[in-house]
Amino acid sequence: MTNIHSTAVVDPKAQLAADVVVGPYAIVGPNVTVGAGTQILAHTVIDGHTTLGEGNKIGPFASVGGVPQDMKYAGEPTRLVIGDRNTIREFTTIHTGTVQDGGLTSVGNDNWIMAYVHIAHDCHVGNHTVFSSNAQLAGHVHVDDWAIIGGMTGVHQFVRIGAHAMVGGASVLVQDVPSFVIASGDRAVPYGINVEGLRRRGFSADAITALRHAYKLLYKSGLTLDEAKVQIEAFGNAGAPDVFEAVRALLDFLNASTRGIVR
Template identity: 65%
Template sequence: MTRIHPTAIVEPGAQLDETVEIGPYAVVGAHVRIGARTTIGSHSVIEGHTTVGEDNRIGHFASIGGRPQDMKYKDEPTRLEIGNRNTIREFTTLHTGTMQDTGVTIIGDDNWIMAYVHVGHDCRLGNNVIMSSNAQLAGHVIVEDYAIVGGMSGVHQFVRIGAHSMLGGASALVQDVPPFVIAAGNKAEPHGINVEGLRRRGFSPDAISALRSAYRLLYKNGLSLEEAKVQLAELASAGGDGDAPVQALIAFVEQSQRGIIR
């Protein structure tokens, strides 16, 4: 049976699994769907065309599914989609998408989103992302799997943060961070490979060694980006554990729209 505190407001039309729990003074809008075993903290607002999956924990005073902070927005029925097993802490703001993009903001699975985080319209978070307190994403940002965004960091619109990368605290990011790379500063600059994170996630010593070599080609050997790409392609065909991650790094660089941090 759904446990809804008597002071909470659930508008007609909202679809709640029978195991959902909603705390005091929370508000759930008419176009919201919430999956099994998800809990909503007191005073939180879940509104808009928002879908929340299973086993999510949403803290107190969170604002989920609000209108995008975009002056071109004209009340179109854009969406926010949240996956499963996410932790979303106090005072977080997650906004719906805009028609200028895909019309949807997406939060994947197993993400850890700390207090006061802002995820702007049309952003896409993958799985197992960590966003530390007060991290701020402008619109259209992509954060790939296992990336870490440090507290008090600000990320420019349309930036992409690669898988297994780390953005240090209080950083200002205006270009893409390649996968596996540590970035920090204002403006953020590269500071090596996220070795400890890769070890924790089971990357082999050979794979980490190959990524270190790739980093040197990109950032330490005085090569132009085009020259580095040629040598990266050679590194990615060595026939070892490092081939796949280096190929992922190459693909990211090739697809970058804003350019990678340099």
């Protein structure tokens, strides 16, 4: 049986799995679906057309599924979808999408989201990411798998942060951070490849060496971006499968970038 505290307010239309825990003074709206094993702690508000998967833990005073902070929003039934096993700490805010960008905000699986984080409308967060306290995403930001965002960092709308990238604390991002790259500062600039993170995640020495060479071509060679991409693709294609896969992921990110990359 669902464990709902006597002071919580859960709309009868909300769909909660049998073992969901809802803490004191929490509020769950009518269009909310919550999967098995999820805990909604004290004073949390879950609202909007929001789906939470299994095994999530939502900290006190979090606001999940609120309406977008977008002046164009006119009450459309846009959505927020959150996957499984995420930790979302106290005072975090995550908003639903807008019809101008597909109507969906999404957060994947196994993410660690610390206190006071803001994930705005139409953002898409992958899996296994880390958001340190007070990291702030403006609307339409994409954060790929295994990225780490330092505390007090502000991310401009439409920016993309690539897989395995790392952004230092108190940074300001106005351009994309390529996959595997460390960036920091106001405005953020690149500081090399996230070597230690890649080692921890099982990347081979050859793949890491290839990514370091790609970084030098991007940032140290004096080549234009298009010239660097040609050379990166050439040595990636000649490498072993793990090298090819890593280099291909970097090239795919570069080719998809619309705001330009940190320089």
